[in-house]
Amino acid sequence: MSAVSAGIRFDAVTRTFPVRGRRGEVFTALDGFTLDVRPGELLSLVGPSGCGKSTLLDLLGGLSAPTSGSITLDGRPVEGPGLDRGIVFQQYALLPWRTAQGNVELGLEAKGLPRRQRAAAARDFLALVGLDGFEGRYPHELSGGMKQRVAIARALALDPEVLLMDEPFAALDAQTRESLQRELLRIWQATGKTIVFITHGIEEAVYLGQRVAVMTSRPGRIKHVVDVPLANRTADADIRTSPEFTALRHEVWALLQDEVRKAELLERPGRVSDLLDEKGEEVVGIG
Numbered sequence: 001m002s003a004v005s006a007g008i009r010f011d012a013v014t015r016t017f018p019v020r021g022r023r024g025e026v027f028t029a030l031d032g033f034t035l036d037v038r039p040g041e042l043l044s045l046v047g048p049s050g051c052g053k054s055t056l057l058d059l060l061g062g063l064s065a066p067t068s069g070s071i072t073l074d075g076r077p078v079e080g081p082g083l084d085r086g087i088v089f090q091q092y093a094l095l096p097w098r099t100a101q102g103n104v105e106l107g108l109e110a111k112g113l114p115r116r117q118r119a120a121a122a123r124d125f126l127a128l129v130g131l132d133g134f135e136g137r138y139p140h141e142l143s144g145g146m147k148q149r150v151a152i153a154r155a156l157a158l159d160p161e162v163l164l165m166d167e168p169f170a171a172l173d174a175q176t177r178e179s180l181q182r183e184l185l186r187i188w189q190a191t192g193k194t195i196v197f198i199t200h201g202i203e204e205a206v207y208l209g210q211r212v213a214v215m216t217s218r219p220g221r222i223k224h225v226v227d228v229p230l231a232n233r234t235a236d237a238d239i240r241t242s243p244e245f246t247a248l249r250h251e252v253w254a255l256l257q258d259e260v261r262k263a264e265l266l267e268r269p270g271r272v273s274d275l276l277d278e279k280g281e282e283v284v285g286i287g
C-alpha cells in the first residue's frame, strides 16, 4: 500500500532572484547547495534566518525552479509540484468548513479514490496521528497541536515518497511541541518515509534528525552535516538531558553561531561591506 521512500539529491543548486527596480542585478539566495538525503532518513535542516531554507523547500516542492544545478528524487528531476512530495507548513492550512476527516480526504478526492476507500483511509491516518475519535471535529474545535496532526495526516494520506516539513511545530507551546516531536518519530518509524524537517530549534533538530544539516548564512549552502547517533529517542523520556545529546546540541549550536552572526551583519546595511567579503566571509575580526 505504501509508496517507497525516495532519496533526494540537491546538486549545486543556486537560486537567484531579480532585484526589483535594478535591472540586471540579482540577489543570490542559494549558492551551490549540495546535499544527499538518504531514502527513509529523517534529516533536520537548520540555518540562520534568511539563509534560504524556505526557498529550498519551494524548489523541492516544485513551486519554483533552480537558476542552476538540479534536484532529483531517486534520480528523477523535480520539474513541478507532485503527489510524490507532501508538504506540512507552520500554518496548518486546513479548510475551516471541512471536518478533520474532510480535510484528510481532500487530497484523496483529487487522487480519484472512491468515497468509501477515501473515508477508510482518512480514518486510518487520523488514527495514526493519534486523532481517533476526532474525525468529525472542525478546525476551530481543535487545538493547535491537533490541527497540525490533521495537517500531517493529510500529507501522509497521499502516500508521498518524501515529507517536507517547514517549521511545523514552531507555533505550538513547548509541551505540545515535545509531544508532537515524539509522535513524529513514531510516525516516521511506522511509515519509513524520507522526511526533511526545517527548524529554527537546535534541540528539535538534534532530537528528530538522524543527521542535522547546518546551512551557512546567505547565500545558503551546506556548512556541515552532523551525524546524530542517538538510540532509543522515544524510549528514553529524558534523552534531552543526556551527555551525548548535550554534546551534539552544542556542536550544532557552535556551527550555527558563526553563521547567525554573519546573517545579523548582512541585515545591518552600511557596516556589512566593511566586515564581510562578497561571499559573506569576515575580512576583519569582530566581536
Ligand SMILES: Nc1ncnc2c1ncn2[C@@H]1O[C@H](COP(=O)(O)OP(=O)(O)OP(=O)(O)O)[C@@H](O)[C@H]1O
Pocket: 017, 018, 027, 029, 047, 048, 049, 050, 051, 052, 053, 054, 055, 056, 218
Ligand atoms: N521571490 C523572492 N524574490 C526576492 N527575494 C526573495 C524571494 N524569496 C526569497 N527571497 C529572499 O531570499 C532570502 C532567503 O529567503 P528564505 O525565505 O528562503 O529564507 P529562510 O532561511 O527560510 O528564512 P527564515 O528562517 O527567516 O524563515 C531572503 O533574503 C529573502 O528575502
